[in-house]
Amino acid sequence: MSKKTLPIATICAWMPRIDPTPDYQRPPAWSRKQKQLLIDSILREYDIPKMYWRSVDRDDGVKYEVIDGQQRLRTIWEFRDGKYALPRDTDPIQGIECSGKKYDDLDMDISTVFDSYAVDVVIIDDAIQTDEEDEVRDMFLRLQNGTTLKAQEKRNAMPGQMRNFAREIAAHPFFENCKFNNSRFTFDHVASQMICIEIAGGPTSVRDSDLNRMYRSNTAFDANGKHGKKVRRVLDYLLRAFPEKTPELERYNAISLYCLASTLLEGYVHLGTENHLASWFIDFETSRRANDHLDEEERDASLIEYKRMTSYSTDAEESIRGRLEFLEKLFFSKFPDIEPRDTIRTFTPEQRLAIFRRGGGVCQIVTHCDGGKLSWGEWHADHITPHTKGGKTVVSNGQIACPACNLSKGSG
Numbered sequence: 001m002s003k004k005t006l007p008i009a010t011i012c013a014w015m016p017r018i019d020p021t022p023d024y025q026r027p028p029a030w031s032r033k034q035k036q037l038l039i040d041s042i043l044r045e046y047d048i049p050k051m052y053w054r055s056v057d058r059d060d061g062v063k064y065e066v067i068d069g070q071q072r073l074r075t076i077w078e079f080r081d082g083k084y085a086l087p088r089d090t091d092p093i094q095g096i097e098c099s100g101k102k103y104d105d106l107d108m109d110i111s112t113v114f115d116s117y118a119v120d121v122v123i124i125d126d127a128i129q130t131d132e133e134d135e136v137r138d139m140f141l142r143l144q145n146g147t148t149l150k151a152q153e154k155r156n157a158m159p160g161q162m163r164n165f166a167r168e169i170a171a172h173p174f175f176e177n178c179k180f181n182n183s184r185f186t187f188d189h190v191a192s193q194m195i196c197i198e199i200a201g202g203p204t205s206v207r208d209s210d211l212n213r214m215y216r217s218n219t220a221f222d223a224n225g226k227h228g229k230k231v232r233r234v235l236d237y238l239l240r241a242f243p244e245k246t247p248e249l250e251r252y253n254a255i256s257l258y259c260l261a262s263t264l265l266e267g268y269v270h271l272g273t274e275n276h277l278a279s280w281f282i283d284f285e286t287s288r289r290a291n292d293h294l295d296e297e298e299r300d301a302s303l304i305e306y307k308r309m310t311s312y313s314t315d316a317e318e319s320i321r322g323r324l325e326f327l328e329k330l331f332f333s334k335f336p337d338i339e340p341r342d343t344i345r346t347f348t349p350e351q352r353l354a355i356f357r358r359g360g361g362v363c364q365i366v367t368h369c370d371g372g373k374l375s376w377g378e379w380h381a382d383h384i385t386p387h388t389k390g391g392k393t394v395v396s397n398g399q400i401a402c403p404a405c406n407l408s409k410g411s412g
């Protein structure tokens with residue numbers, strides 16, 4: 001960690017080396033008025049807060065990521081580029097008229113004050129130890145604009161593969177169809193909770209402390225491993241189910257539906273279920289909201305309990321598990337024909353014999369052979385409807401395949 005005092009002229013010259021928006025930064029938000037106030041402070045040589053930059057080694061040399069000071073930096077660059085002027089009601093500076101002036105119109109004495117104004121910059125070396133870095137970053141992020149950063153903004157500042165994966169998942173179009181928006185990284189937050197649930201294999205506590213622990217202990221997370229792929233599959237499924245903006249998709253509902261979809265994709269024949277999921281869920285939400293408007297004694301007690309689980313401690317394991325169990329019970333009652341995926345995928349010897357006799361001992365696929373007689377040792381029992389698509393391991397779903405046709409069909 002080192003401290004530099006850089007004149008604004010240098011900060012402007014270094015623009016190509018400075019990345020003001022590393023992905024943990026909040027989006028630009030300063031108004032014109034706030035910008036003018038900063039420039040006014042600089043021209044009157046008042047102090048402005050320190051900036052915090054992180055130095056990173058890139059292929060094309062050392063670059064700086066701005067940890068704190070993005071707004072100030074942009075404001076300075078934009079003023080230097082003539083993007084805006086000082087306000088019309090600006091009082092003279094050092095007795096010199098400056099009102100309504102852009103940088104290029106300033107008196108030389110005043111533009112020199114601007115160019116030579118010294119900004120304190122604390123530069124953090126990217127190579128420092130992770131633990132130490134965590135602390136340093138946390139401390140600096142707290143300083144940002146005097147506001148307390150939300151937990152997800154801090155997590156977005158934690159380097160590592162989990163941070164990167166959560167950012168990727170947060171960009172999934174499903175989130176755009178939810179009721180909540182992405183202010184202060186809500187998509188990242190909900191995405192992290194889904195990842196946490198997926199890694200746990202089901203409902204688990206997804207409070208900030210749990211998510212922080214997940215980010216810290218998964219810095220080498222493999223985005224293309226089992227869990228990474230599954231999270232993408234579940235969100236793709238949910239997007240097919242909810243292809244449009246759906247006001248019922250509150251945060252807690254997005255989490256509940258994630259759990260339900262994850263269960264379906266894992267253990268059930270889920271093909272086509274996405275077509276039913278959305279209309280069933282919207283009907284459910286409509287009726288449970290109607291329940292709230294009934295007189296107290298007429299209300300459905302189980303819906304009151306369900307509502308409690310959507311109102312308090314929604315990030316706790318008990319709440320998530322309770323909501324999931326409630327929804328699963330309703331979903332599977334509504335769609336009783338959804339079958340568990342068969343756990344047996346190999347035909348028994350008895351079934352094989354039955355299939356062989358039934359098929360007359362010849363290949364029944366005949367895409368890569370001439371359909372000639374096969375000997376007992378050289379054929380495969382093939383699922384007509386593939387096992388992966390829910391085809392059962394029953395004789396009626398079996399057929400004879402010669403090695404060539406079986407191979408061309410892929411795993412059945």
Ligand SMILES: [Zn+2]
Nearest residue numbers: 363369402405
């Ligand atoms: Zn064949």
